[in-house]
Structure formats: C-alpha cells, structure tokens
Amino acid sequence: MQKAKEWGFKISEHSKICKSIDQVFSFLEKWNVKRHELAFDTDGVVIKVNSYAQQEDLGYTAKSPRWAIAYKFKAESVSTELISISYQVGRTGAITPVANLSPVQLAGTTVKRATLHNADQIAKLDLRIGDHVFVEKGGEIIPKITSVDLSKRSDSSKPVVYIHTCPECGTHLKRSEGEALHYCPNTSGCPPQIKGRIEHFISRRAMNIDSLGEGKVEILFENERIKSPADLYKLNYHSLIKLEKIIEPEDGGKVKKISLQDKSVQKILNGIEASKTVPFERVLYAIGIRFVGETVAKKLALHFKSIDALKKASVEELIEVEEIGERIAQSVVEFFGDKVNLRIIHDLEAAGLQLKLSESSIPKTLSAKLEGQTFVVSGVFSNFSREDLKMLIEQHGGKNQSGVSAKTNFLLAGDEAGPSKLEKAKKLNVRILSEKEFEEMIK
Ligand SMILES: [Zn+2]
Structure with a gap:
C-alpha cells in the first residue's frame, strides 16, 4: 500500500497494521462510529494478513483467498412479524430453516423471507411464531433475523420445535456431533x-x-x-x-x-x-462427495490417479495427502462405503467416463533422486514458487506433506518460513534445506 502510494496511486489514508485480533476489533469499533464523518459512504473494512509468506501459507480456496476477509458494518434494521418457518432440503441433504415474514420494506426492497441458518440459531434467538423480529441485510442478499422484540411477545407463545423428519421424504433427520446442520440421510431417495x-x-x-x-x-x-x-x-x-x-x-x-x-x-x-x-479431476468433483470441492478433487485425482485407487484408500492414506484432513477423509471413505454410490460409479465407468487421470495431467517424471523422501515446503523462495518446488519434488519421486512430523525427511525453508515448522523440524531432527541445497540435490 505504501509503495503504491509512492507511485502516485490513491490509497486509503485510514489503513492500519494491527498486531493482535483485539487491535483489529478496536479498529472496527472505532470506524463503526467514525465512518459517518468520512466524505464518502463505506459499508465495511477489509482485513488482510500482512506477511506475504503467511499469505502463501494460507493460500486460496477455489473461490477466494484465505488471508483476506471483508467485515461489514451493522446494517439498517426493521421490525416485522414472523408468520411461519419452512425448511429447505439442499443437494447434500442439509436442512436450512427459512423464516416467512410479514412483507416489509428494507434498504429499497420488499423482504418476505429471512435465513435462519440452523437449529442453534433458532434456539439462540428463542424464536416463536407470531414474534415481532428485527431483520437486517448484511453482506448477503438474503436478510437475516437479528433479535426479537420481546415487548410485543404474546404470553401464550411457545418456542419453535425444530423438525425431526425430512419435509420432502419423511426420513428421520441426523445431526453429527459438532455440526451445526441437520441432514436428511436418505441420499439416494430424497x-x-x-x-x-x-x-x-x-x-x-x-x-x-x-x-x-x-x-x-x-x-x-x-x-x-x-x-x-x-x-x-x-x-x-x-x-x-x-x-x-x-x-x-x-x-x-x-x-x-x-x-x-x-x-x-x-x-x-x-x-x-x-x-x-471431461477429465478425471472434474468427474471426481462432479460426483458430489461431501466436502470434496474443486481444489480437493484435483488434489485427490493427482495423488490417487484413478477412482479404483481412491475407492480403496483408508482414512490414514487419505490424510497423508496434502491439505486433506480428517473430515474430508471420513467423507470420502463413507461415500465409497455406500453400495448405491459404487453402483453409480460402476455405471459411469461402463458409460465411458474418464475415471483415471489422463497421461497429460500426470506431471512428467524427471528422476528417482528423491524416491522415498518426504518434504515440507515453507516460506518464500527466490528462483521458484512454492507450487513449482512441490511439483519438482514429486517429479523427482519425492512426497509432499503440509506439516512437519516424524515422517518428514526434509524441511525446505525459504525466507519467512513458518517459525513453528522450523522449531518442530529442529526438535525432530529433520534436516532443514535451503533452496540452493535443494537445487543441488536434484541436479
Ligand atoms: Zn429427505
């Protein structure tokens, strides 16, 4: 930002480097009030991780960076009556409760419905049918209910009882421990x-x-x-x-x-x-395994190379893949444990879909110099990007890991490498490599 300013770009005078999350919150609180003194309208603040190395560490989801987020100031709010609650069933079976409201004007549009997110949200608001509720539009297009006007509540009202069965197929809903949403488990019949x-x-x-x-x-x-x-x-x-x-x-x-x-x-x-x-990685995304988005599908396709290999993978084997955690691994194993899914995969295979990685998608093997060696790459490098280095490791027969563990052979560390990774490598006697040493290794 400072460099851009030196070059003559107009940048905001009001940005600040915060050293802690508390400083971030006090910045937001300050501007929530002070923004009315600005010569222009503003609806929020962008919060970014300042270090380029940490930005690279965090990376991107398929849709957005993990190192930047927009905070929206409190929006305009109106009061209206809650008429009823309906429940929508999504593609993954997730149930979303929706509030049906007495129509009301809000920020230029007529609002009739509001999202309620999940059962916890309803309980937290202690919602009752007939309540007068405050509705506001945040960053999302769909408005939400923020609170209840208790002064207008009738004495005979009773808390909303969340549904137990699927509104579409009648199956008993499930909710896994630690998860906010209820699911209809009848995946093949709902x-x-x-x-x-x-x-x-x-x-x-x-x-x-x-x-x-x-x-x-x-x-x-x-x-x-x-x-x-x-x-x-x-x-x-x-x-x-x-x-x-x-x-x-x-x-x-x-x-x-x-x-x-x-x-x-x-x-x-x-x-x-x-x-x-259509190539294998996109077919894998298309079959719709829970938690397997585009990026994860690509990672799994590159690692396992065929649906047959992926089908046989255990949770432990899946977790070894970079960026695949317990939750995704469990979901993949569950998916391939279901006979109906296996039948569908079998039929797709018979229809002639690409269920193997094509030759052109497999990175070319350059040597076997790093065979059996496991690497963690961290920091910023001068000759290569981190993705390039990871690719080179694989092309020379090595494996990539996201965190340092007892199985790690080398930590390839650039500038601003993660301090916790360095510390752990030292503790576990993992050899720390510079970019130059690595280049020597694969020469
Ligand atoms: Zn259902």
Missing part, C-alpha cells in the same frame, strides 16, 4: 437431493452439460427418466422426445406446458456424449 446432485453433476465447472440446464433436469426427473447421474448415459432419443412438464405459477398465473422437441433432444444427447471427455 427428491431434492437426487435433483440437486444431478444439477451439480451437469454444472459448468463439473461435467458442463449446459443443454440440460433451465429446468430440464426437473422434466427428466419428474418423468422418471433419471434417478442418478449415471442414468443420464442411458437416455436416448425415444426416451426423451415429447417429454412434458406442467408448470403452475405460484401467483396463480397461466398454467404452462413445456415439452421436449427434436432440436433440444438432440442438443441434450450431444451434450451428454461430449461430457465423456
């Missing part, structure tokens, strides 16, 4: 979960079958043509032509009928056929 899984499967970053977008999954599902992603590959012209769906608008408008005609049927079939060339 309609929104089946539809959601297929919609995720065909989405752009997964199998990218866009000819099936815009409600077509719905038509196919309701006409009992598809129950799983694998069923897509069993469709043909005759099973699709003239399929229909009746749409009755919620507001009582005209009833519409959609029917699949020759052109869209051809498009759908072409799109499905084309998806057979």
Whole structure:
C-alpha cells in the first residue's frame, strides 16, 4: 500500500497494521462510529494478513483467498412479524430453516423471507411464531433475523420445535456431533437431493452439460427418466422426445406446458456424449462427495490417479495427502462405503467416463533422486514458487506433506518460513534445506 502510494496511486489514508485480533476489533469499533464523518459512504473494512509468506501459507480456496476477509458494518434494521418457518432440503441433504415474514420494506426492497441458518440459531434467538423480529441485510442478499422484540411477545407463545423428519421424504433427520446442520440421510431417495446432485453433476465447472440446464433436469426427473447421474448415459432419443412438464405459477398465473422437441433432444444427447471427455479431476468433483470441492478433487485425482485407487484408500492414506484432513477423509471413505454410490460409479465407468487421470495431467517424471523422501515446503523462495518446488519434488519421486512430523525427511525453508515448522523440524531432527541445497540435490 505504501509503495503504491509512492507511485502516485490513491490509497486509503485510514489503513492500519494491527498486531493482535483485539487491535483489529478496536479498529472496527472505532470506524463503526467514525465512518459517518468520512466524505464518502463505506459499508465495511477489509482485513488482510500482512506477511506475504503467511499469505502463501494460507493460500486460496477455489473461490477466494484465505488471508483476506471483508467485515461489514451493522446494517439498517426493521421490525416485522414472523408468520411461519419452512425448511429447505439442499443437494447434500442439509436442512436450512427459512423464516416467512410479514412483507416489509428494507434498504429499497420488499423482504418476505429471512435465513435462519440452523437449529442453534433458532434456539439462540428463542424464536416463536407470531414474534415481532428485527431483520437486517448484511453482506448477503438474503436478510437475516437479528433479535426479537420481546415487548410485543404474546404470553401464550411457545418456542419453535425444530423438525425431526425430512419435509420432502419423511426420513428421520441426523445431526453429527459438532455440526451445526441437520441432514436428511436418505441420499439416494430424497427428491431434492437426487435433483440437486444431478444439477451439480451437469454444472459448468463439473461435467458442463449446459443443454440440460433451465429446468430440464426437473422434466427428466419428474418423468422418471433419471434417478442418478449415471442414468443420464442411458437416455436416448425415444426416451426423451415429447417429454412434458406442467408448470403452475405460484401467483396463480397461466398454467404452462413445456415439452421436449427434436432440436433440444438432440442438443441434450450431444451434450451428454461430449461430457465423456471431461477429465478425471472434474468427474471426481462432479460426483458430489461431501466436502470434496474443486481444489480437493484435483488434489485427490493427482495423488490417487484413478477412482479404483481412491475407492480403496483408508482414512490414514487419505490424510497423508496434502491439505486433506480428517473430515474430508471420513467423507470420502463413507461415500465409497455406500453400495448405491459404487453402483453409480460402476455405471459411469461402463458409460465411458474418464475415471483415471489422463497421461497429460500426470506431471512428467524427471528422476528417482528423491524416491522415498518426504518434504515440507515453507516460506518464500527466490528462483521458484512454492507450487513449482512441490511439483519438482514429486517429479523427482519425492512426497509432499503440509506439516512437519516424524515422517518428514526434509524441511525446505525459504525466507519467512513458518517459525513453528522450523522449531518442530529442529526438535525432530529433520534436516532443514535451503533452496540452493535443494537445487543441488536434484541436479
Ligand atoms: Zn429427505
């Protein structure tokens, strides 16, 4: 920021380096009031990790950096009546409670619904049907309930009892220890979960079958043509032509009928056929294992190289992969322990999908010089990026780890390497390498 300022860029005069989280909070508190004195409007503060080495350590999720976050100041708030609570079932079976509100104006729009996140949130707010609640819009588009106006509460009101069974299929809900959300465990029989899984499967970053977008999954599902992603590959012209769906608008408008005609049927079939060339890492993301997003799918694909190897992996073997923790490992093992899932994988394989890493995706082997050696890479280097170094380690037969352990052979440390990693390496007698020494090793 200072350099940018020297170069003549306009930067905020009000940024500050904070040495502790308390300093961050007092900065936020100060500006929550003082912002009204500024010559411009502002809705929040961006908090970033200052050290480049730590930024690199934290890295990115598929969507955003892990070293920066936006804090939003308290938003405008209005009071309205809570009419009822409905429950939505997501693609993964997660239940989201939604508050239905008496319509009210807030920040330029009419608000009728608000998210309630989970059962804990409802209990924490001690919500009761008929309560007058305060609603506000934060950073999200969907407003939320922040508190209850107790002065308007009726004496006869009773706390909301959270549902025990799935509103879509009637199955008893489950909630794992330490988790906020309730889940419907009926993954292979619960309609929104089946539809959601297929919609995720065909989405752009997964199998990218866009000819099936815009409600077509719905038509196919309701006409009992598809129950799983694998069923897509069993469709043909005759099973699709003239399929229909009746749409009755919620507001009582005209009833519409959609029917699949020759052109869209051809498009759908072409799109499905084309998806057979989608590479393994994206297929792995597409099959929708809980907690396996794009980045994790890529890591797993590179490490295990085929669905067969991944299927056999134990929790211990999965955790050895960089950035794969207990929660993801458990979820992968659970997924492949389910007969229905194995059946789907089998059918996808039979349909000709890419369930092995293609030759071009496997980094070329350069030597076996680092065979059997395990590395941890930390810090900033002058000739290589950290990702390059990790790739080189693998190309020379070595393995990468995210944390120093008794199994680590070398800590490859650059400038600003993590102090705790250095300390642990010294304690465990792990050899600490410089970038230069490493280059010598693979020469
Ligand atoms: Zn269900």
